[in-house]
Amino acid sequence: MLGTVLIIxxxxxxxxxxxxxWRAIQTARTPQGAIGWAIFLVTAPYLGVPLYLFxxxxxxxxxxxxxxxxxxxxEGVATYREQHKPKSKPKNDTTLFEKIGELPGVDGNGxxxxxxxxxxxxxxxxxIDEAKSYVLVxxxxxxxxxVGRALCDHMIKAAxxxxxxxxxxxxxxxxKLPPTYFQRLMSAGVEYVDPKxxxxxxxxxxxxxxxxxKTVVVDGHVGFTGGLNFGDEYKGLDPRFGxxxxxxxxxxxxxxxxxxxxxxxxxxxxxxxxxIDELNWDADRxxxxxxxxxxxxxxxxxxxxxxxxxxxxxxxxxxxxxxxxPYFVPxxxxxxxxxxxxxxxxDVRLLVPEVIDHTVPWLAAFAYFDEIRxxxxxxxxxxxxxxxxxxxxxxxxxxxxxxxxxxxxSFRLNFEAMAVYFDDSAASQLEAMFEADFxxxxxxxxxxxxxxxxIRIGAPLSRLVSPLL
Numbered sequence: 001m002l003g004t005v006l007i008i009x010x011x012x013x014x015x016x017x018x019x020x021x022w023r024a025i026q027t028a029r030t031p032q033g034a035i036g037w038a039i040f041l042v043t044a045p046y047l048g049v050p051l052y053l054f055x056x057x058x059x060x061x062x063x064x065x066x067x068x069x070x071x072x073x074x075e076g077v078a079t080y081r082e083q084h085k086p087k088s089k090p091k092n093d094t095t096l097f098e099k100i101g102e103l104p105g106v107d108g109n110g111x112x113x114x115x116x117x118x119x120x121x122x123x124x125x126x127x128i129d130e131a132k133s134y135v136l137v138x139x140x141x142x143x144x145x146x147v148g149r150a151l152c153d154h155m156i157k158a159a160x161x162x163x164x165x166x167x168x169x170x171x172x173x174x175x176k177l178p179p180t181y182f183q184r185l186m187s188a189g190v191e192y193v194d195p196k197x198x199x200x201x202x203x204x205x206x207x208x209x210x211x212x213x214k215t216v217v218v219d220g221h222v223g224f225t226g227g228l229n230f231g232d233e234y235k236g237l238d239p240r241f242g243x244x245x246x247x248x249x250x251x252x253x254x255x256x257x258x259x260x261x262x263x264x265x266x267x268x269x270x271x272x273x274x275x276i277d278e279l280n281w282d283a284d285r286x287x288x289x290x291x292x293x294x295x296x297x298x299x300x301x302x303x304x305x306x307x308x309x310x311x312x313x314x315x316x317x318x319x320x321x322x323x324x325x326p327y328f329v330p331x332x333x334x335x336x337x338x339x340x341x342x343x344x345x346x347d348v349r350l351l352v353p354e355v356i357d358h359t360v361p362w363l364a365a366f367a368y369f370d371e372i373r374x375x376x377x378x379x380x381x382x383x384x385x386x387x388x389x390x391x392x393x394x395x396x397x398x399x400x401x402x403x404x405x406x407x408x409x410s411f412r413l414n415f416e417a418m419a420v421y422f423d424d425s426a427a428s429q430l431e432a433m434f435e436a437d438f439x440x441x442x443x444x445x446x447x448x449x450x451x452x453x454x455i456r457i458g459a460p461l462s463r464l465v466s467p468l469l
Contacts, residue, residue: 014042014045016045017041017042017045018041018042020041025038086105086107086291090105090291090397090422090423092316092394092395092397092398092422093316094291094293094422096312096316097293097295097309097312097420098293100295100297100303100305100308100309100312101293101294101295101296101297101305101420103258103261103293103294103295103296104293105291105292105293105422106253106254106255106258106291106292106293107253107254107289107290107291107292108253108254108285108286108289108290109251109252109253109254109255109286109288109289109290109291109292109421110250110251110252110253110286110287110288110290111249111250111251111288111290111292111399111421111423111425111426111429112249112250112251112252113247113249113401113429113430113433114224114226114247114248114249114250115246115247115433116235116236116244116245116246116247117147117228117234117235117236117244117246118235119248120224120226120228120234120246120248121147121150121228121230121234121235123224123248123250124151124216124224125150125151125154127216127218127222127224127250128154128155128158128216128218129154129157129158130218131158131161131163131218131219132163132219133163133164133219133220133280134163134164134165134166134218134219134220134278134279135155135158135163135164135165135166135216135217135218135219136166136215136216136217136218136260136263136267137151137155137165137166137167137168137215137216138167138168138169138211138213138214138215138216138263138266139169139170139173139174139214139215139229139230140169140170140173140174140210140211140212140213140214140229140403141169141170141173141174141229141230141231142169142174142177142181142229142230142231143174143176143177143229143230143231143232143233144176144177144178144180144181145231145232146232146235146237147230147231147232147234147235148177148181148230148231148232149181151230152181152184152185155167155185155188155190156184156185156188156190159188159189159190160188160189164191164278165185165189165190165191166190166191166192166267166275167185167190167191167192167193168192168193168195168266168267168270169193169195170195170210170211170212171195171196172210173210173212173229174195175195177195182194193267193270193271210409210413210414210415211266211414211415212403212404212410212414212415212416213225213262213266213296213403213415213416213417214226214227214228214229214248214403215259215262215263215417217256217259217260217263219280220256220257220260220279220280220281220282220283221252221256221280221283221284222250222251222252222256223250223251223252223255223256223259223260224248224249224250224251225248225249225251225259225401225402225403225417225419226246226247226248226249226389226390226401226402226403227246227247227248227388227389227390227401227402227403228246228247228248228388234246234388236385241355241357241385241386242355242385242386243384243385243386244385244386244388245353245382245384245385245386245387245388245389245437245440246387246388246389247324247389247390247391247401247433248401249401249419251292251419252283252284252286253283253284253285253286253288253290253292254283254285255283255292255293255294255419256283257281257282257283258293258294259294259417259419260279260281261294262294262296262417264276264279266415288423288425290421290422290423290425290426291421291422291423292419292420292421292422292423293420294417294418294419294420295309295400295402295417295418295419295420296415296416296417297309297404297415297416297417297418298414298415298416299412299413299414299415300415304411304412306404306410306411306412306414306416307331307333307334307411307412309404309418310323310334310337310392310404310406310411311333311334311337313392313394313398313400314334314337314338314340314341314348314394315337315341316394316395316398317341317346317348317394317395318346318395319346319347319395319396320346320347320348320349320393320394320395321341321346321347321348321349321392321393321394321395322347322348322349322351322391322392322393322430322431322434323349323350323351323391323392323393323406324351324352324387324389324390324391324392324434324437325350325351325352325389325390325405325406325407326352326353326357326386326387326388326389326390326405327352327358327361327362327365327405327406327407328350328352328361328365328368328369328406328407329361329364329365329368329406329407329408330368330406330407331408331411334406334411335368335371335372338350338372338377339371339372339375339377341377342372342375342376342377343375343376347378348372348376348377348378349377349378349379349380349434349438350372350377350378350379350380350406351380351382351387351434351437351438351441352365352379352380352381352382352387353381353382353383353386353387353388354381354382354383354441354442355382355383355385355386355387357386357388359458360462360465361407361462363455363458363459363461363462364459364462364463364465365459366448366451366455366458366459367448367459367460367462367463368463369444369448370447370448373444378443379443379444380437380438380441380442380443380444381441381442381443381444382437382440382441383440383441383442384440387437389401390402390403390404390405390418391430391433391434392418393427393430393431393434394427395427396424396427396428396431397422397423397424397427398420398421398422398427399420399421399423399426399427399429399430400418400419400420400421401418401419401430402416402417402418402419403416403417403418404416404417404418
């Protein structure tokens, strides 16, 4: 009897493996990926099937709330295209980025650069304390530590003043957040999303399709996004990392409505609740009058918008492109774009951390450095603590800050957001910040063959799993 059950189970497993193999053949981005998954699933189903369940998907077809579900919001935001037309044509054409993000470039915006944790958390908490109507908070990671509890306290105080507060986190990023954290919020009247009860993949089943966005919106007039989550390490208080280098921005103007739109879509997906009529969609214009838009990307998009965003930034460059990212695990398209930019004689610099956060992606990056350095790309390694910022500077006119890393997970597996500014002043602020970071970095000069043994061996092995990083 036991033998019969085992045979049936093995047959069923093989059938599932064949079904998954066919799905991989239909959906894998590259022929190599399709062949690899198909062979692995059919020949070793007991390993292949569980891994495919966790890592084998690159499109989130269940994410059904496209912007059509928020049509009235989109129509309202789109009116800014007429109401807030730039007074002169930006040096960078916004059309391409409008198509990627499906949102219009609008003027009347402000840009305040927030460098590292003290500046960022102070600005966010002050904004929450000044809220009069509502606060929207979304983060990939919230820890139950000093910073995380401070966020909780400020949200509770806002709710006690009669301010509507909504809060959501990612199930994987915030998996250590205890039930008591949510109980405190609930007792104060803060509306929150239980990460273990939302629709879509959970940490106990799929590691892909994480919501990596970091968003705070206050009253529809002020917004925040960037690289910082809510935890003590982001203030440099974790002895493992020491100093923590990161970048956030404070947004004002009509672009805040776009950041708010992204939050409402994510909230709708998680709760099936539509917030449109409860929020302010008429943000005050900022005297800085910058042209800006939000580029939100994710595996629910028809195109691989994350990768296309970086390729577009690189392709737009006429003089330089500087990129800061904690991880560098590119695909062939990004590699080609970087090499072409360098071959055109542009100043192409990549700022990455010397300090290790996650070992495998850190090692994998070394497998790509030689080929981009050979054509003139400068690889700068930040070595005064860990660097986690996600920033792009193109020429003197395009500045982008947000949540997107230069790796396959951000390109096509995570939900991300980048605030893009087409403005000389915003670009000059990023330039000054980059220059200060370069002073705390060194240019990589050794080839992979000259690196320590653990890197020489680990880099090519880690590159084998780069599509999953």
